[in-house]
Amino acid sequence: MITYYAYPKCTTCRKAKSWLEQNNVEYNEVHIAESPPTKEQLTEIYQASGLELKKFFNTSGLVYRSLSLKDKLSNMTEQQQLELLASDGMLIKRPLAWDGKRVTLGFKEAEYQNTWL
Template structure:
């Protein structure tokens, strides 16, 4: 199944991830995480398939995250509340976010990409 890649063109980590996918000749459909972010329902499915803690889906180094003061909120909010927050703005989502419908990676770590997408 072809990958869906949610990224942001001005993100250095996204550029590294795309280069890796391109170098491996792995096909993907690209979606701008800012203009076409995953819906709340999609985020919930991605989170459940990822096996990660939901807080790992937050772009904690992002300006928007700091502006909204989410550092403490993320520690105490319910999963539903966190999903609602994530769905409000693609800039809150850690990127790149990649899925093939069954597996999900958040961010870019070359060894994780080797294991998951190669």
Template sequence: MITYYAYPKCTTCRKAKSWLEKNSVDFQEIHIADNPPTKEQLAEIHKASGLELKKFFNTSGLVYRSLSLKDKLSTMSEDQQLELLSSNGMLIKRPLAWDGKKVLLGFKEADYQNNWL
């Protein structure tokens, strides 16, 4: 089963959810703003992804910009970045989907097809 972190008002999240439903993929949806992943969950997801941690930040979001994170991330430790991400789900690039092994950030139909069909 896929754990699917999304924000209901996000167009990209709605497209991804629609794709999952249309393709009968078993998933559990979690409202990313109300219930962001914990620091420990994010550390596990980050490790599984093989991506740089900065890829997990929603760089186009209002919270990211209001905190001037573009200038601050490079000086923050991984632990500090994980703490920050877990403190506010709106800082996390969405949707965030993972099945315990594979992690997808954002929505690209080809990536979803290659990983979950």
């Protein structure tokens, strides 16, 4: 089963959730702002994803911009970045879907189809 981290007011999250439901994909929804993944969970997800850690940041989000992270991330260690992501779910690109092996960030229908069907 997929753990699906989303923000209910996010249009992209709603599109992804609708896709999961239309394709009968079982998931457990977690409110990313109220219950963000822990640093340990994020480390596991990040390592399984094969993606660069900076891809996990919601670069268009208010929190990201208010902390001026665009200029700061390159000077932070991987551990510091993971701690920062775990400290505020609104910093994490969403939706984040994870089944223990596979990961998707954001919502692209073709990627969901290739990953979750």
